[in-house]
Amino acid sequence: MRSTECPLSVHPSSETRQVTSLRLSFVGLNGSIPTSIGFLTGLKELLMTENTIHGELPAVICQCTLLETMELSRNRISGVLPDCLGTMDRLYKIDLRANQISGEIPRSLGGMQALEELMLSGNQLSGAIPAELYDAKRLEVRSPHAYGVRDAACPISTG
DSSP states (O other): OOOEEOOOOOOOSTTGGGOOEEEOTTSOEEEOOOGGGGGOTTOOEEEOOSSEEEEEOOGGGGGOTTOOEEEOOSSEEEEOOOGGGGGOTTOOEEEOOSSEEEEOOOGGGGGOSSOOEEEOOSSEEOSOOOGGGGGOSSOOOOOGGGGTBOSOOOSSOOO
16 A cells, blocks of 8 residues: 555534544555644544554644543654653553654553553663553553563562
8 A cells, every 4th residue: 555645634623522533544644643633622532553654642632631542553653652641531542552652651651540551562662661550550561571661670570
């Protein structure tokens, strides 16, 4: 499949609040996630796996407070993870595998009440798994390699 530049643009209106799902996986999208994605305040599901999306994950994604599932694996997303992800109380699945994300896993993710699945392997993450992740009520913490953290030891013993 040939990738073509497909700019995603969202304009604020009463209709944008009614969008609950974006299912755009395997469609050859090429471009960055626009900051206007924050206008989709009713969004519950963001599925954009296996495209050629590049650039940083914009922090305005955190304005989508109803978001439950975020699957953006196998793209070219880079930069660091926004710390505000930890404020997304309904988000239970984050799949950002096989991107170019760098930096450390934000400690704030440990405060996420609903988080069950955190998939970050295949990135350039550094540092240890934050001890706060062990406090996440529903998340089963795995080895550092499962989160894409290279050459890092777990900060605490898991038994």
